[in-house]
Amino acid sequence: MEQLRAELSHLLGEKLSRMECVNEKTDTSLWTLYDSQGNPMPLMARCFSAPGVASQLAWKMSMLARSGTVRIPTVYGILTHEDHPGPDVLLIERLRGVPVEAPARTPDRWEQLKDQIVEALLAWHRQDSRGLVGPVDCTQENLWPHWYRQRVEVLWGTLNQFSNTGLSMQDKRILFRTRECLPALFDGFNDNCVLVHGNFTLRSMLKDARSDQLLAMVGPGIMLWAPREYELFRLSESGLAEDLLWHYLQRAPVSEAFLWRRWLYLLWDEVAQLVNTGRFNRATFAMASKSLLPWLA
DSSP states (O other), rough: OHHHHHHHHHHHHOHHHHHHHEOOSSSSSEEEEOOTTTOOOEEEEEEEETTTEEEEHHHHHHHHHHHSSSSOOOEEEEEOOOSSSSOEEEEEEOOOOOOOSSSSSSSSHHHHHHHHHHHHHHHHHBBBBBTTEETOOOOOOHHHHHHHHHHHHHHHHHHHHSSOSOOOOHHHHHHHHHHHHHHTTTOOOOOOOOEESSOOOOOGGEOOOOTTOOOOOOOOOOOOEEEEHHHHHHSTTTTHHHHHHHHHHSSOOOOHHHHHHHHEEEEEEEEHHHHHHHOOOHHHHHHHHHHHHHHHH
């Protein structure tokens, strides 16, 4: 932490009095920076444990900004470490606002906000991939069911290289069963791939605290081209997230099979977190397993 503060002070040409972590996940953290006088600076530092991700996301954010109608934080620079260990850092614009997970002041304002969010999302989803699929660093010409099966096989193979993952035999049986059932789970799939945010949650959107108007979308993931249903699976929690999900589906329906594929995506997303970081959300994994089980019978 002190080393990072010193490096950023040198890079910015001003000694930082402190750094405050405002959001931390297993593979990334977001920091507010304060100048020598203790005032918050107009930029933030997003740190990544995996090398290369900062550069990939910088390119992705510029593409989202060019192709969309909603504000994306400006990227000011990238700090990488080639000669000594340290996290890669993305220096991005600090935007005002509160996460959309904060309830709106009135039901009517929530309805208006949902309209704004869906329209902003659809602006990206109208950008066709022209046959491409995959994350920023590894796009390929392929069909989504085939690409996703490749992803599952890679995750499964990597998972089996570890002896102590925290998964029970029942957990592994569920994962093995989903691999067997993938052809049936994707039967009849015909949706094309589009430009996606890649990390779409209530926390990845900012609104004005007073007017409840959408201000920006932040924290995108490295997935670049995917079907629209893969954008929506993270809206799995009941309440505002589920309400927003159904509001989107009223405007732009996806396949009925999304009812079960959303749990498939959520389950293997947790496996990806486990493989890449060594940690995962047990409650989310259990919910996805339980919800997917009837479709595996």
